[in-house]
Structure formats: C-alpha cells, structure tokens
Amino acid sequence: MNGKSSGAALLELRRVTKRFGSRLAVSDVSFSLRPGEIFGLLGPNGAGKTTLLRIAVDLLRPDEGAVEIFGRAPRPEALERMGYLPEDRGLPARARALNLLIYLGELKGMSRASAREQGRALLGRMELDARERSKIGELSKGNQQKVQMAAALMGDPMLLLVDEPFSGLDPMNRSLVVQLLQETVAQGKAVLISTHQLQHVEQLCHRMLLLNQGSMVLEGEVGPVRKSYADGSVLVRGSGDFAALPGVQRVALAADGGNGELPIRLYLKPGVTTETILQQVVERRLSLTSFAPHVPTLEEIFVRAVGGRPDA
Amino acid sequence: MRKILAVARYEFLGAVTRLGYLITLVGMPLFVGGLMLISSLAAMSTVAESLARKRTIGIIDETGLFADAPNALEAELTPMPDSLTRPSAGPPLVRRTELKRFRSLDEAQTDLQSGAVTSVIRIPRDYLASGSLEEYVRGKREFDLSAGRTSAAGILRPWLVCGLLQGRVDPTLAARVADSPRLHRFVLEPSGAKAPADTLRELRPFMVPLGFALLLLVSVFTSASYLATGLAEEKQNRALELLLTSLTPDQLFWGKLLGLWAAALLQFLLYLVAVALPAGLLFQSLGLSPIQAVVGFCYFVLGFFFYGAVLLTVGAIGNTQKYTQQLSAVFTLAAILPMIMITSLLAHPAGRLARTLTYIPFTAPVTGLLRYGADALPPWEFALSLLVLTASAALVIRICAKIFRVALLATGTTPTPAQLFRWLRTG
Numbered sequence: 001m002n003g004k005s006s007g008a009a010l011l012e013l014r015r016v017t018k019r020f021g022s023r024l025a026v027s028d029v030s031f032s033l034r035p036g037e038i039f040g041l042l043g044p045n046g047a048g049k050t051t052l053l054r055i056a057v058d059l060l061r062p063d064e065g066a067v068e069i070f071g072r073a074p075r076p077e078a079l080e081r082m083g084y085l086p087e088d089r090g091l092p093a094r095a096r097a098l099n100l101l102i103y104l105g106e107l108k109g110m111s112r113a114s115a116r117e118q119g120r121a122l123l124g125r126m127e128l129d130a131r132e133r134s135k136i137g138e139l140s141k142g143n144q145q146k147v148q149m150a151a152a153l154m155g156d157p158m159l160l161l162v163d164e165p166f167s168g169l170d171p172m173n174r175s176l177v178v179q180l181l182q183e184t185v186a187q188g189k190a191v192l193i194s195t196h197q198l199q200h201v202e203q204l205c206h207r208m209l210l211l212n213q214g215s216m217v218l219e220g221e222v223g224p225v226r227k228s229y230a231d232g233s234v235l236v237r238g239s240g241d242f243a244a245l246p247g248v249q250r251v252a253l254a255a256d257g258g259n260g261e262l263p264i265r266l267y268l269k270p271g272v273t274t275e276t277i278l279q280q281v282v283e284r285r286l287s288l289t290s291f292a293p294h295v296p297t298l299e300e301i302f303v304r305a306v307g308g309r310p311d312a
Numbered sequence: 313m314r315k316i317l318a319v320a321r322y323e324f325l326g327a328v329t330r331l332g333y334l335i336t337l338v339g340m341p342l343f344v345g346g347l348m349l350i351s352s353l354a355a356m357s358t359v360a361e362s363l364a365r366k367r368t369i370g371i372i373d374e375t376g377l378f379a380d381a382p383n384a385l386e387a388e389l390t391p392m393p394d395s396l397t398r399p400s401a402g403p404p405l406v407r408r409t410e411l412k413r414f415r416s417l418d419e420a421q422t423d424l425q426s427g428a429v430t431s432v433i434r435i436p437r438d439y440l441a442s443g444s445l446e447e448y449v450r451g452k453r454e455f456d457l458s459a460g461r462t463s464a465a466g467i468l469r470p471w472l473v474c475g476l477l478q479g480r481v482d483p484t485l486a487a488r489v490a491d492s493p494r495l496h497r498f499v500l501e502p503s504g505a506k507a508p509a510d511t512l513r514e515l516r517p518f519m520v521p522l523g524f525a526l527l528l529l530v531s532v533f534t535s536a537s538y539l540a541t542g543l544a545e546e547k548q549n550r551a552l553e554l555l556l557t558s559l560t561p562d563q564l565f566w567g568k569l570l571g572l573w574a575a576a577l578l579q580f581l582l583y584l585v586a587v588a589l590p591a592g593l594l595f596q597s598l599g600l601s602p603i604q605a606v607v608g609f610c611y612f613v614l615g616f617f618f619y620g621a622v623l624l625t626v627g628a629i630g631n632t633q634k635y636t637q638q639l640s641a642v643f644t645l646a647a648i649l650p651m652i653m654i655t656s657l658l659a660h661p662a663g664r665l666a667r668t669l670t671y672i673p674f675t676a677p678v679t680g681l682l683r684y685g686a687d688a689l690p691p692w693e694f695a696l697s698l699l700v701l702t703a704s705a706a707l708v709i710r711i712c713a714k715i716f717r718v719a720l721l722a723t724g725t726t727p728t729p730a731q732l733f734r735w736l737r738t739g
Contacts, residue, residue, distance in 0.1 A: 057557045076560065084557040090550030092542075094326065106318040107558035151554060 008071060009034055010159045010190045011056055016065035018051055025051045027214045028065070033159070033190045038181060040201035040222070041194040042298070043211035044306055049194040050087055052211070053161050056192065057084045069159070080109045083157035085148055087164050087194075093137030097123060097147050100136065101154055108155030115154065122150035125180070141168040149177060153184075160184055161192045166200060178204060198298040202226075208298070212306045222298070229301045233294040234274050235263040240286030247272035247280055254294070265294060315559045319567020320574065327538050327575035336534045337579055368410045369464055370420045370432035370448075375439050381475035384410045387467070409467050417448065424450055431464050521685025524608040525651065525678040527583045532616045533644055535576035536623040537637075539568060543627030544636040565713050569620050576616050607684050610698055615677035618705040619647065625712035646674040650682060661688030670697045673704035 009032035018026040026048040033039045041049050054060040055067060058074040069078040091100060098119050105115025123132050126146040136144055145168045152160060165181070166174050181191050181204060195201060201208055202222060210218035218225055235254055236242060243251045247268055254265040268277060274293050281288055296304075327333055373379065387407045412429055414420040420432040427450070434446040447464050470490035477486040498506045546552045555564060584605070622643055630636035650657060650669055657666045661683045669679040670693060680697050683689035689697075 054553070059553060059556055079557055082557060084554060086550050086553045090546075090552070090554055092326075092546060092549075092551050094330075103318065103322045104554070104558065107315055107555065109314075148554075 009068070010070060011192065012068045013052070013056065013062075014066045014068075016052070016055060016062040016067065018048075018055060018060060018062050024214050026055070026062075026211075029209075029211070029214075029216055030065075031209050031216075031219060033192055035158075035188045035190055036185050037207065038185050038191045038193060038205045040205035040208035041192060041211065042196075042198065042201060042208055042302065043217075046213075047211040048214040049211060050163060051214075053084075053163055053192070053194055056161055057082060080155060081158045083152035083155065083160040083162075085152040085160075085162040085165055087167070091136045091144060091148055091151065093135065095136050096133055097128065097136060097139070098132035100147070101150055104151050105154045108157075110155055118154060118156070119150070122153055123147075126150050126176070142170060142173055145169055146173060146177075149180070153180070158189050159192070160189065161194075163194045164196070165193060166195065166197050174200075198302060202298050210302065210305055217305050218301070226295045226298065226301065229296045229304065230294060231296075232268055232274075234266045234268065234277055235290070235292050235294045236266060236281070236288060237263050237290040238281075238286060238288035240281075240284070242266055242281075242286065245277060245280045245284065245286075247277045263290070315563045316567040316570065319559070319564060320571035323539075323542075323568050323571025324574045326542070327535060327572055328578060330538065333534065333538070333575065333579075336530065337582060340530055340583075366408050366410065367467070368412055368429045369467070370423060370429040371411050371413050372416060372420065372432065372434040373413065374437045375435055377439070378435065378472070378475040380478060381471060382411075383413070384408065385467075385471050387470065407467070411471070420448070424448060433464055433468060521604075521681040521683075522654070524604070524611075524685075525681045527580055528608065528612050528615060528677055528681070529647060529651075531576045531580040531583065531612065532619050533647070534579060535572040536616070536620050537640055537644075538575075539572045539620060540623040540627035540630070540636050540640050543568065543624060544630045547628065547630075562713055565624065569617065569624060569709075573613075573616050573620060576620075577612075580612055604684070607694065608681060611677035611680055611701075614698060614701040614705055618673050618701060618708055619643065621705065621709040621712040625715050628712075628715065643674070647678065650675050650678040654682065657682050658686060661686035667693070671700050673701055673708075676701050 011033040013032070014030050016026055016029050017024070029048070029052060031039070041052065043049050051060065055062050056069075058067070058069075058079055067074055069075075069082065072078065095103075098116070101119030101122065102112060102115045105118060106112060108115075110118070120129070120132065123129050126149065128143060128146055128150075131139060131143065136147060139147065145165075149162075149165060152162060160181075162181075165177055169177060178200065181193070185191055193201070193205065205222050207221050208219070208225065209216060220228075242248060242264055245266070249267045249269045251267070252265045254263045266277065268274075278291060281291070371378070386409075412423065414423075414432065417432065417434065420429065423429045424432055430449075432448040434448065436442070436444065436446065439445065445465065445468075469492075473490035474486055477489065496508070498508055500506050543552075546555075552564075559567075623640055626639045626643070627636050630639060653665065653669075656663075657669070657679065660666060666679060666683055666688070669675040670683060670689070676697050680689060680694065684694065
C-alpha cells in the first residue's frame with residue numbers, strides 16, 4: 001500500500017439505494033473516493049458491487065440517494081474524465097486492438113492523433129505493442145483483459161473504476177496491473193476496485209467497503225479495519241514448548257507465512273498482553289525467530305463478517 | 313456531434329471491411345445477373361426445343377367431315393428471342409404435327425398412356441352446331457414451358473378450318489382464314505416517329521423500378537442487419553457498457569444509424585455505378601433518367617432511416633443474435649411484401665392495393681418505385697408518400713431512441729410488450 005489520499009472527493013455516493021423490480025440490489029450505501037486513493041469494494045457474488053459501479057459511472061440511476069462526480073451531479077464532461085473496466089470482457093471481437101483504443105479515446109474527447117499516440121503507449125506499457133494490429137478475438141484471455149485495462153486508461157482518467165481487474169491474468173500480468181494502478185494513484189488520481197481477490201485489496205487499497213446483500217457491512221481504512229478484528233493472539237516462529245507458557249490458553253498451527261516454517265498461533269489468557277508473553281518466552285529461553293501480534297487477513301474478516309468465502 | 317461522427321466512422325469502417333459486406337457487394341450483382349442469364353437461356357432453349365419437337369395428336373372424327381383432311385401439318389412460328397437485346401433474330405421455327413386417327417377413345421387409350429400421342433381430340437357429331445371439341449390427356453405429364461404455344465386446339469385450328477372449307481372455297485382464301493394474323497408492333501412517339509416495339513422497351517416500366525427496388529432492399533437490409541446483429545453482440549458481451557460511459561445512448565444511436573447508412577449508401581452507389589449505369593448506357597431503350605435516380609435515392613434515404621431505426625431497436629431489445637435475426641426477419645418480410653405482390657401491383661399500378669401500400673411506411677419505398685416505373689405515381693402522390701415516410705421515420709426514430717436508451721442495459725430475459733411500453737415511458 002502506498003500513496004496518500006487527500007483533498008475533495010472525486011466520487012461520492014450518498015445513501016444510495018437501487019431496486020430492480022421487487023429486489024433490493026443496493027441499500028443505503030455511502031462512500032467517497034479521494035485523490036491518490038485506491039478504494040476496495042468487496043463482497044460476495046450478488047452483494048451489489050457491480051450495481052454500485054454502474055451507478056458510479058452513470059449507467060444506472062439510483063432510486064434514492066445521490067451521486068457526485070468531481071463535486072457535481074454526473075454530466076457528460078465529468079464522465080469523459082472517468083475510466084471504466086467492466087467485469088465481463090466486453091470488447092468487440094472483430095476490432096483491432098489499436099483501432100479500438102483510438103475509437104475509445106475519441107469518445108473520451110481526444111483528437112485522433114493523440115488517441116493513437118496514447119493507445120500505442122498503453123499497448124506498449126501492457127507489453128502488447130506487437131499485437132496492436134491483432135483483432136481482439138485473436139488475443140488470449142489475459143491479453144484481452146490487458147487491452148480492456150488499456151481501454152479504461154484511455155483519456156488519462158482522473159477516476160478509474162475497475163471491476164475484477166485481475167481476472168484471467170497470470171502472476172506476471174497481475175503484477176503489471178498492480179504496478180499500473182499504483183502509478184495511477186501516485187499521479188493524484190483515484191481508483192475504485194471491485195474484486196474477489198482479497199490479497200490484492202490488502203496489498204493495494206487504502207480504504208475498503210465490504211458489502212453483503214446490498215448493505216454496508218464494514219467500511220474504513222484497511223489497516224485499522226484489520227486491527228479492529230484482531231483477537232489478541234500472537235504468531236511465533238521458533239522451537240520449544242510454547243503451550244507451557246503461563247499466559248497461553250491454547251496453541252494452533254497458523255497458515256504458512258511463506259518462509260516454509262509454519263508459525264504457531266498462541267491464544268492468550270484473558271488479561272495477558274503480548275509484552276507479558278514475550279517476557280515469558282525470554283525467561284524460559286525458548287528459541288524464537290519471529291514474534292508478532294496476529295492481524296487477521298481480509299479473507300478471515302470476510303468470512304467472519306459475511307459468513308462465507310469471498311467467491312461463494 | 314463530434315462523438316456521433318466518431319461512432320459513425322467506426323461503424324462505417326467496421327461494416328465495409330466485413331467479409332460479408334464485401335461478398336454481398338461483389339457477389340450479389342454477379343449472382344443475380346448470372347442466375348437471370350442462366351435461367352433465361354435455359355428457358356429459351358427449352359421452349360425452342362419444345363416447339364420444334366415433332367408431336368402426334370390423336371383424332372376421333374365422329375362427324376366424318378375431316379376424312380379427307382391431311383394427316384400432318386406444318387406451321388412456321390415467330391422465332392424465339394436470342395437475348396433481351398435481340399428479340400427476333402435467328403431462323404424461323406417450323407412446328408410439325410402428325411395426326412393419328414382412332415375410331416374410339418378405347419382404341420386411343422394405349423397410345424395415349426404410352427405417350428405415342430400427346431393428346432387425343434374427339435370431334436363430336438354435333439361439332440358443326442356446337443363448335444365444341446374434347447381433348448383427352450394423360451393424368452401425369454411433363455411440365456411444358458411452351459404449353460401456351462402448343463395447345464392442341466391452337467395447333468389444330470388451321471387443320472379444322474382447312475378441313476371444313478376444303479372444296480368449298482378458294483384454297484388461298486381457306487389458307488388465309490386458317491392462318492393467324494401476323495401482327496407487327498410499333499411504338500409511335502409523340503413526335504410522330506415510329507420504331508419497332510422490342511422486348512426491352514416493353515419491360516422498361518418493370519425492369520428499372522424493379523432494379524432500383526432490389527438495390528434498395530439489398531443495400532438497406534445488408535447494412536441494417538449488421539446494425540441489429542452487431543448491437544445485439546455488443547449488448548451480449550457488455551461492450552456497450554464501456555461505450556456508454558463515454559457517450560449518451562442518443563449519441564450512440566445516431567452514430568450507429570449514420571455509420572451504417574453511409575455503408576448502405578456506398579453499396580447503393582457502387583451498385584448504381586457498376587450495374588445500373590452501364591446497363592443504362594448499353595441498353596438505351598431502358599430509358600434510365602436522372603429523375604428515376606433521384607426518386608430512387610429519395611426512397612433509399614428515407615427507407616434506410618425508417619428501417620435502420622426499427623432494426624437498431626430490434627438489436628437493442630434482443631438479448632441474443634438469434635432472437636434479433638428472427639425479429640428482424642419479420643420486418644424484412646414487411647419490406648419485401650410489394651415484391652411478393654408484384655404481379656398485382658404492376659397489373660394495377662394505380663389501383664387500391666398499390667395506393668394503400670404507397671402510404672404504409674414499411675412498403676412505401678418499394679411500392680413507390682414500382683408505381684413510378686409504371687408511370688402511375690403522380691407527383692402529388694410521390695410527395696405525399698415521401699412526407700408519410702419522413703414523418704414515420706422521425707416518429708420511429710423518436711420511439712426507438714427511447715426504447716434503445718433503456719433496452720441497452722437490460723439483459724436476461726426477452727422483454728414482453730408490456731415491458732417495452734414501460735421502457736417507452738421511462739426512456
């Protein structure tokens with residue numbers, strides 16, 4: 001996570017409600033997006049994430065509540081300064097990659113020449129410069145997704161709304177897109193990202209909103225939200241009888257931390273602090289290679305808050 | 313306007329570089345021309361063969377009046393045209409017919425069923441009083457393209473006349489009475505000049521407007537069907553969502569309509585230049601005139617906007633390409649209705665049916681063109697028909713743009729008429 005958000009909101013949704021017939025898709029949702037910020041929109045399928053994105057880009061009008069883009073109600077000039085990556089790969093199969101970007105650039109108000117220049121630059125950035133004459137239908141799914149990402153970035157938008165941007169990408173290309181999004185916010189722009197892939201939200205997002213069945217469940221900065229869900233347990237790596245420590249209620253093996261050695265999770269007795277446990281470890285001369293309070297992952301929080309896995 | 317033009321250019325280039333468009337552009341005139349040439353040559357050859365073939369007709373003469381009449385007869389026929397430009401060249405055709413006499417139908421039965429005689433003519437006892445003959449044929453026969461010129465009654469007429477008058481009047485007079493009059497047709501121009509009538513000249517009221525109508529239908533429906541299926545595809549794969557974040561549904565609607573209209577216009581003009589103009593220059597008697605081109609162009613422009621708007625909405629409503637194609641077919645059928653009724657329309661170009669179809673927007677372009685060619689569309693009717701078409705196109709565009717606006721983002725089930733009405737109110 002990098003960048004620092006500040007200034008007036010580029011996008012603000014206030015108490016937005018949307019119904020499709022008798023079905024309530026979004027209920028009383030509010031959030032805002034500031035310059036230099038990546039905002040994560042999370043939730044299980046059918047939570048209302050895509051509906052919110054469509055409302056944000058003025059494809060749908062809310063039944064109640066208000067939307068402001070750049071401080072005003074949505075209007076065509078404001079929409080030109082927004083980039084949108086829909087969830088489904090919605091590019092015409094017969095179109096050639098560069099021609100399509102030029103066309104989309106023109107629709108964003110660019111001249112043909114500057115749209116061509118920017119289209120080429122973006123395809124180069126996506127490592128697709130050799131495929132600029134290729135038809136979309138001839139590209140792999142991953143490359144189609146990259147062209148779609150380039151399409152969203154045409155016109156140099158101040159506000160970028162991306163729905164599942166990592167879908168169909170291999171790890172190398174995921175890193176490329178992460179890097180692009182980070183560069184975008186570093187320029188003082190804002191990104192709204194809707195995804196199931198929670199590790200990217202942890203890695204990228206400054207703030208997040210968790211939706212379930214159209215309603216807000218959690219909202220706030222990613223770090224404090226994770227800390228608020230901490231249960232006081234401690235993750236340690238080392239050797240010795242950690243279960244015998246006086247302050248420990250029980251121990252469990254935690255998920256792999258990545259270095260091969262599985263950490264042990266120590267659940268503390270009520271009133272015992274991490275400092276006390278650390279002191280007990282030192283006093284009993286247990287071997288220790290790492291010691292850190294456990295902060296739950298967003299996936300754990302998701303499961304606890306929603307009662308299911310993110311892709312459920 | 314800039315965005316509308318950007319969409320129009322994109323759609324135009326997308327349409328004219330499609331393989332299907334290019335195949336239609338080049339292939340359609342070749343296909344239609346080739347088909348017409350082959351079928352007319354085949355028909356001419358078959359008719360000529362059929363006429364020249366020796367026939368045998370069975371005769372049951374119950375009157376005894378024709379006992380001395382010859383048992384064979386020959387007739388010289390007007391030659392078949394070699395082509396549309398040479399209507400009466402080539403050597404004359406001679407039709408030879410032999411007659412085989414039978415005493416009764418029972419006796420003739422075997423020859424008739426075996427095909428030894430093509431038909432049997434019974435001349436009853438009261439023939440002189442009644443003038444009636446009876447012809448007997450097999451239940452199943454080959455279809456004969458020359459049937460109109462080879463009916464037994466037609467062939468036998470000179471034989472009957474000669475048989476009746478033989479020995480009673482001068483043979484030359486009998487031959488003249490038996491022979492059908494040979495009519496030579498001329499066209500008398502208002503200037504007083506006269507010229508032999510030819511096939512092309514007679515076909516002119518039919519061919520030129522029919523050609524224009526075909527051009528119009530092919531151009532309009534090639535492009536308009538791309539419009540509808542392309543939109544259904546964009547809707548299905550959600551490409552429209554990306555577009556609609558940068559422009560309004562109205563801008564998209566007009567951009568697509570103009571782009572595809574330009575593609576249709578290009579096709580229309582290329583057909584005109586590549587087919588109609590050379591044909592007009594080559595066959596001057598077709599009498600192609602700039603006014604005809606203007607009339608055709610007026611109907612083309614308004615017809616495209618009318619059908620384009622309708623089919624664009626069909627594309628917006630449809631959630632699958634299959635559904636869109638099925639729904640488009642209904643409107644295509646409405647447009648070709650005048651072609652289906654062409655015989656009635658050309659027989660009575662100023663009749664009630666023709667006039668009614670001239671004012672129905674779906675059938676107006678083709679009917680108007682056919683009536684104009686038949687000199688049965690007075691200027692006031694032409695103007696009124698264009699006015700109706702313009703008003704209908706404007707109304708349809710307005711209604712369709714409303715439905716289009718709402719329908720674009722509606723996915724899932726196909727809308728019901730009630731839902732369409734709601735979209736119309738909310739769009």
